[in-house]
Amino acid sequence: MARKNRNPVGKNVDPEAQKKKTRTLTLKSSDGQEFSISESAAVLSIAIENMVEDDCAGGVIPLPLVDGGTLARVITYLNKHAEDGASDEEKRKFDEEFVSGMEMGVLFDVVLAANYLDIRGLLREVRRRIADRMKNKSVEWVRKTFHIESDFTPEEEEQMKKEFAWAWEGVDSDVDD
């Protein structure tokens, strides 16, 4: 896989910074793509930090649960948050834009990766974004959007419509966003 040139890292790494800044790690995705990333950015993931500390990294860190596309996104996030000059305000703005353009499926890939890699900030941001998109939606919308099959019996479904029927006011009709 000669995809090293595709990774967005390299340029952002400041060579004058401390050891961590200069040392780079290689992350390998489930589909074999390799990404290099500065150690200072990579250790924002608690899972990677532990692997580095235990010294089981040995050059390449395999991440069998994260595919290449998702890993590239996660690395973009990590690089931004490891940037020296970035203010909190700037980071917050970046977070906002980072998740706003994502499709629903991508959000779930990222939430899984962030959970696996233990990146708290990213995990929180994505969870908040998923909740934002679910606001004021109906059961049908939720099932359709997330491909969830109802496992209730028809009798139970009938019963549910009666329960909390008053709370259904103010719920959007089933328009996709």
Next chain:
Amino acid sequence: MVVHCYTWILSLFRQIIHDHNHSVDIHVDYFANLADDIVIDIISRLPEATLSQCRNVCRRWRMLTSSPRLVELYHTRAKPATLMYVGALHPEIFIIDEKSRVESCETREIEVLRALAVSFNLVLISSCNGFVLLHASQAPCPLYYVFNPFSRGKIKTICGRHWQDVPCGLFFHPTANEYIVLFASSSSKKETKSYEYHMYLLGAKKWRLMVANFHQAPNNASPAIANRCLYWSIRGTNILVFDIINEKFLNKPVPSERSCCKLRTLELTQDLSVKEGDLCFFSVRIEDTVMDIWVLEDNANWVWSKRYSVNLKWGAEKNPVAVGGSVHRGLDFCFCDAKVICIHKDELTLYWNHIGLLSYNLRLHKIKKIRVKVKLKAFGDSKRPCAYDDGIGNRYGCYCNYMSYTKGLATL
């Protein structure tokens, strides 16, 4: 063997698909791979109407939406509304949100309460996770009621142990997975005044004596619940803390600036509240009518920081109070009942005697009166809503109580 084969094929299938593209294309349940705590975190951020929809998505979601963890998270995050309880002969409960929208809680249960209240005189004590605790103070035996006016659940009745017992609050015990009502009774055994505490477990319907003998009892104000503790302010001079997990009482000082500790402060009926999971203490300096808002940053070490200062002069200038023909512009007049209802993000909701409900924006420093219009059944003409500004209660001889309340779907 068959199962093994099946999982192997499934994982192979997943690999093939992953190699092709990411999982967006395949129609699998997006939430299937997420751990319960992540799903709970996502749905706890939803407004109550959407949450009630989520209950009906599938069995897993139904189970998660009724889990104690979800209820706890949801109530820390949700924006509190104001519960208005009109007592006396005709108890009525209304939920007032920030847009002054009033929701009447018409339920069969409230009808039942009305029937009881004619002779029992119900008083609202406290609220927790959508439930309210009422006390029938004039019933033949001490009676307490717990129910959820929003989810319209059934009433639970508690027969009290003793007349002298003081109901101190309703709370959820996370390790026992139980809703508990705490009572204090002055101990008769000792000469020095001390209290013993009893808990009533709502699910198990059992009484339990708590070993904690403590020389102080909470007052009538409803407790603020945060950090798995209950907090009562004792006349604005100290804070009584009840640690739910360890079942221990502690007495702590209220936060104050050391340099000017002799400042006189105004005693608020309710001066503790919870802001996104953090305990807040409100103190009003009499000299310059400024309200300081303190936030408890570290519960273990009792570290507070002063987050906001609100000048209360607006209260007198913008809302002059007309009582008995003369207009009072001074704040001193309003001392008898002033309390903090809730604080959420930048919005502070206050109740000021003879002015009514006020909403203050802490960032923009803007004050807005929350106008409440309700149809009161007690006064006949229910077709025409009357403005329930403060004073009407007194006029009609009602007892009226405002309290922070987060809508929740939990039922007992």
